[in-house]
Amino acid sequence: MAGRAAEPEVIWTRPERTGRGPRPAYTRADIAAAAVRIADAEGLEAVSMRRVAAELGCGTMSLYNYVPRKEDLYELMVDAVSGEHELWEPSGDWRADMLRVAHRTRALMHHHTWLPRLMSPVHGFSPNALRYLEHCLACLEPLKAPYGTKFELIAMLNGVVTTYVANEFATAERTRSLPWSPEQENAMRAAYLGGRIATGDYPRLAAALAEDPGPVDPEAVFERVLLRVLDGFQGAV
Template sequence: MAASGRSAGPEVIWARPERSARGPRPSHTRADIAAAAVRIADAEGLDAVSMRRVAAEIGCGTMSLYNYVPRKEDLYELMFDAAVAEYDLSEPPTGDWRADTLALARQTRALMHRHPWLPRLLAPEYGFSPHSLRYLEYALWALDPLDVGGGTKMELLSMLSAVVAAYVTHELSAAERARSSPFAPGQEQAARQEHLVRQLAGGAYPRLAAAFAAPSEVPDGEALFERAVERVLAGFAPRG
């Protein structure tokens, strides 16, 4: 045992009781702590979240906060679980695994826009919190009609999460660049397009020029997102 009385080995915060069977009721709950950390991260980004800031937010001392949350990684896990709790899983799957999984992907995208820090916490360490397990159970339920093994279904969900996170990160980065640009909306993009046209006209990039010259539909962000998700799902459909 460590000098503090805690086990020297790794400890999962969900395996620890939130309150002792003895003694007074704690002044704060894990939900209070998670909500405070989420508020800070939503407003200022994940790097602004510290034990000191969260303690001040809920009105306790920093050292007192460690009695509730032993490590900053545990704090991140509480935040992740609080965000995942926002999934609406109230309706049973329809039986159309593609449509149901696409609906979950839409929820994931919206969740990441509400909490832009969330993609940074996509790690296996935070994937087995109570609400994460609830989400995974539901997602696997939605995949019941898909005739592949459980390991393949977990691979699908992992890949889908990564694709959605990458897509949202790109959207958030583009929005941030647009906000910080000193030019009028669209002005910088127009200048870059003019430069590209000049480069392609020189003949040094014939394949690229042909690709840009070919007629193509330019989908909006919603349609492009759904197309990306559907292509991931198509890769897991049994070949018949």
């Protein structure tokens, strides 16, 4: 007869270590820090229970006494870096404060490049994530809108930042893998696009390209996108 499935549980409701015996040799903070070090240095693919155990100097099976699943290990990692969020006294200008939150989140993702891959609502209620949410709600106190709307704003802003950073990483990775220079790649694609536009089949694209807005400033684009998201919540009900 098949064994009974384990009862669902959140890692934060478990004691630091199950079972009897001597005082635990490691804390969850130790385990999370080891996993973060590995991910920062070698990428998320390098993070495994065996690898983290080796980093700590313990046996793999011993690690399962502290962290029963790899998904729990990921949650510990996300919570650990969430603790790096800057929490300040809100200024009273909710748009400025949320812009600051978004920029800080982007910087955090650039520091821990694996973080966008683990962003999930599932990890949104860990201890440090709760402190982050409480801080965001404090920043949004001047916005006269229901809490449900404020949560939508926070989620949308995080989604935009995560997507923007993921695209930055994808572009950088593709550039590194090119067999020629980025300038050659851009020239090749511009020549192809120019040929397609010259057919006359894309009049609106031709008009758009004729505007020639000049060089694209990624930082300015990021700022505009954030402001447009926030503008959408101005006067929200």
